[in-house]
Amino acid sequence: xxxxxxxxxxxxxxxxxxxxxxxxxxxxxxxxxxxxxxxxxxxxxxxxxxxxxxxxxxxxxxxxxxxxxxxxxxxxxxxxxxxxxxxxxxxxxxxxxxxxxxxxxxxxxxxxxxxxxxxxxxxxxxxxxxxxxxxxxxxxxxxxxxxxxxxxxxxxxxxxxxxxxxxxxxxxxxxxxxxxxxxxxxxxxxxxxxxxxxxxxxxxxxxxxxxxxxxxxxxxxxxxxxxxxxxxxxxxxxxxxxxxxxxxxxxxxxxxxxxxxxxxxxxxxxxxxxxxxxxxxxxxxxxx
Amino acid sequence: xxxxxxxxxxxxxxxxxxxxxxxxxxxxxxxxxxxxxxxxxxxxxxxxxxxxxxxxxxxxxxxxxxxxxxxxxxxxxxxxxxxxxxxxxxxxxxxxxxxxxxxxxxxxxxxxxxxxxxxxxxxxxxxxxxxxxxxxxxxxxxxxxxxxxxxxxxxxxxxxxxxxxxxxxxxxxxxxxxxxxxxxxxxxxxxxxxxxxxxxxxxxxxxxxxxxxxxxxxxxxxxxx
Numbered sequence: 001x002x003x004x005x006x007x008x009x010x011x012x013x014x015x016x017x018x019x020x021x022x023x024x025x026x027x028x029x030x031x032x033x034x035x036x037x038x039x040x041x042x043x044x045x046x047x048x049x050x051x052x053x054x055x056x057x058x059x060x061x062x063x064x065x066x067x068x069x070x071x072x073x074x075x076x077x078x079x080x081x082x083x084x085x086x087x088x089x090x091x092x093x094x095x096x097x098x099x100x101x102x103x104x105x106x107x108x109x110x111x112x113x114x115x116x117x118x119x120x121x122x123x124x125x126x127x128x129x130x131x132x133x134x135x136x137x138x139x140x141x142x143x144x145x146x147x148x149x150x151x152x153x154x155x156x157x158x159x160x161x162x163x164x165x166x167x168x169x170x171x172x173x174x175x176x177x178x179x180x181x182x183x184x185x186x187x188x189x190x191x192x193x194x195x196x197x198x199x200x201x202x203x204x205x206x207x208x209x210x211x212x213x214x215x216x217x218x219x220x221x222x223x224x225x226x227x228x229x230x231x232x233x234x235x236x237x238x239x240x241x242x243x244x245x246x247x248x249x250x251x252x253x254x255x256x257x258x259x260x261x262x263x264x265x266x267x268x269x270x271x272x273x274x275x276x277x278x279x280x281x282x283x284x285x286x287x288x
Numbered sequence: 289x290x291x292x293x294x295x296x297x298x299x300x301x302x303x304x305x306x307x308x309x310x311x312x313x314x315x316x317x318x319x320x321x322x323x324x325x326x327x328x329x330x331x332x333x334x335x336x337x338x339x340x341x342x343x344x345x346x347x348x349x350x351x352x353x354x355x356x357x358x359x360x361x362x363x364x365x366x367x368x369x370x371x372x373x374x375x376x377x378x379x380x381x382x383x384x385x386x387x388x389x390x391x392x393x394x395x396x397x398x399x400x401x402x403x404x405x406x407x408x409x410x411x412x413x414x415x416x417x418x419x420x421x422x423x424x425x426x427x428x429x430x431x432x433x434x435x436x437x438x439x440x441x442x443x444x445x446x447x448x449x450x451x452x453x454x455x456x457x458x459x460x461x462x463x464x465x466x467x468x469x470x471x472x473x474x475x476x477x478x479x480x481x482x483x484x485x486x487x488x489x490x491x492x493x494x495x496x497x498x499x500x501x502x503x504x505x506x507x508x509x510x511x512x513x
Binding site: 059060061062063064065066068072076079089090092093095096097099100102103106107110111112113114115118121122124125126128129132139142143146147148149 | 293294295296313314317318321324325328329331332333334335336337338339469476477480481485486488489492493496497499500503504507512
């Protein structure tokens with residue numbers, strides 16, 4: 001297939017599937033809490049709505065950063081789709097994209113001048129200290145497989161079996177990372193916790209919010225895609241979809257049943273999980 | 289193991305004597321990201337922090353003064369360029385120099401702010417950054433002594449020894465201290481409470497990008513495969 005068509009197709013799939021997965025997550029959470037919950041396509045409807053709403057800019061905002069940062073957020077996750085499903089490129093590049101995602105969270109929060117955004121920005125710095133070690137799971141994958149190329153990791157699993165059985169603690173770390181990036185009432189997502197309204201998104205309206213919502217959907221899809229690819233190997237599109245729905249429903253249940261942790265507890269939980277995961281995985285690799 | 293194992297496709301090399309700069313997909317992406325943010329910082333205004341004043345109906349506004357703005361913007365641009373340099377360099381000594389420069393200008397970016405908490409945090413970070421120069425340069429020196437070169441393009445072809453692995457561990461400790469990431473992040477987080485969003489973002493950006501590049505550098509030196 002033509003590369004450009006491949007990219008467009010994959011980005012569209014990532015956005016649509018990611019949006020619907022958010023709907024499923026909210027539905028699961030609502031049913032656990034004995035509420036009917038929003039329609040499954042709610043995230044999609046919200047995204048469309050924001051694109052036809054008036055875009056207003058706070059007088060206090062740092063221009064043009066305040067505007068451009070939403071486009072950068074979208075661009076880096078489109079790049080992630082190109083590195084992941086389209087070209088099956090290096091995992092280290094996905095690591096870099098995730099690091100830039102943290103910067104974007106930081107700047108989207110601070111550039112508006114809102115105290116809620118500012119708190120989210122400071123929390124982004126705190127949480128980066130915990131989320132990056134969780135993302136270090138990719139280094140463990142490298143130590144096990146000897147490669148950072150997604151295509152070769154898939155080939156390795158075809159020969160040696162799925163990595164989830166060899167590196168279960170690394171999979172646990174990655175699940176913790178996915179929970180921390182879960183957008184609806186996650187116990188670990190302190191940058192979007194409801195005590196600071198909508199965190200770094202609070203002061204972005206109209207089309208800018210639309211870009212952020214597109215990015216959220218693609219981010220969610222990509223995190224699940226990376227998890228399934230590096231721990232289960234080559235899957236058919238249907239199996240990817242089933243895997244993503246199961247993971248989203250499980251994380252929805254976790255979010256519905258757990259309190260939202262305060263920043264210190266959240267960061268310490270993530271650092272503890274990262275420590276157990278990294279040390280445990282290395283011990284398992286060399287001694288089991 | 290070669291450079292493409294970690295960074296993806298090798299797009300080109302720039303031979304400068306024994307220092308060979310190389311460009312992989314990974315390096316190019318990080319370099320471009322650092323430059324894009326630097327350009328945005330150079331042209332961006334700062335935000336105004338507005339908060340409700342406790343006990344009255346007034347607002348409290350914090351903004352960056354003109355003189356402070358000029359100094360901080362200059363240092364932020366230097367920081368952005370140093371970060372871009374650290375992303376693309378193929379020379380270990382240049383990498384350590386860029387990382388040290390990032391540490392120095394990060395302190396400079398917030399040292400013009402007249403807030404006690406922010407200055408305290410910058411002071412503590414400065415102490416950590418100064419201490420971290422010892423393992424940073426020590427690690428690079430050990431690797432030079434063990435391999436006879438500082439070119440990463442050459443080092444990647446030399447089988448790793450215990451001294452190279454020890455050097456790379458020291459290097460990582462040095463980079464973690466210089467960039468103020470975990471476990472040193474607690475010294476740095478308060479620095480972000482002040483106004484001046486575009487300048488603060490480069491502090492965070494430089495730390496995270498340098499850590500990601502350091503992972504590539506350390507894996508290239510220690511070569512677990």
